[in-house]
Amino acid sequence: MGPTAEEQGSAAARRTDQVELSHERVNRRWGEILQETRVAQTGVQILFGFLLSVAFTPHFRELGAFDTTVYVMTVILGAAATGALIAPVALHRLLAGQRMKDDLVTVAGRLVVGGLVLLALTISSTVLLILHVVLPDLLAEILAGGVILWFASCWYVLPVWLRRRSARRHPEGADDRTDQG
Template structure:
């Protein structure tokens, strides 16, 4: 006897609508589609920021930057290039390895690349903030504010998701 759709649905917390359980193939396809969508969002931001950074070297005031600001600029450009590479890599993986029956591996690697790219993006944005604020504010204030921006990213992008995951694990009694 075949199970009805209602019988194959997973229980849901807090009165949410039941969701049909997905098989491993459906789950990896969904996760891959999510990664590609996340990549589209992140790529736009990193590409605009990277383009801005590249144009800074061609402004009249660039030659007036001191050694510290020049070092921050160079490091920030390198971080931006690395972030761009990591965040675009899932697209390359998809294009070059489609049809190779490696989607589980692609999802795992692309997920790690996305996290790496987001770390690099947070560092790039913080470096950009430091560079801009260092030009218009006293040195230490610029550094404190840029550090605050980096801390904000760490809280929003990493600490909050980890906290929510731990809370859900405690609520559901799991820790996988």
């Protein structure tokens, strides 16, 4: 004997609730990604504008080969970070209405993470470039390395540690830990 009409209706209602919750979740995650990129975009655009202006200063021609190479790499990293952090907006505009929000959230989340890595490298390279001009070489490189380690600690090590700690405290919430945008 199969399920009663009441049981079938209840199961259908649960499926509908799950679809709605999934839809709400993807909308929330998309909103979070857009908010996060607004913060990161502003910083990377200001930094990138500063980097572009450096080449037009009188002292730029006095830079040695190492500093010029660091500058070029920093500009490339800044451009790549800008592209990655603005990409979610372009994806949304070009694919709006295509019923691809789940895919957009996944790809945009990855672009934001990649953009943040590129932004950390851009900032660290900028620090290296500036400190290399005003401090002895080795000290500038050590301090710039410290900046990279700081970003790695704040943006990677700390979130991984918090996620693992939460998983140990709340093993039943394992599915919630995948909610990364």
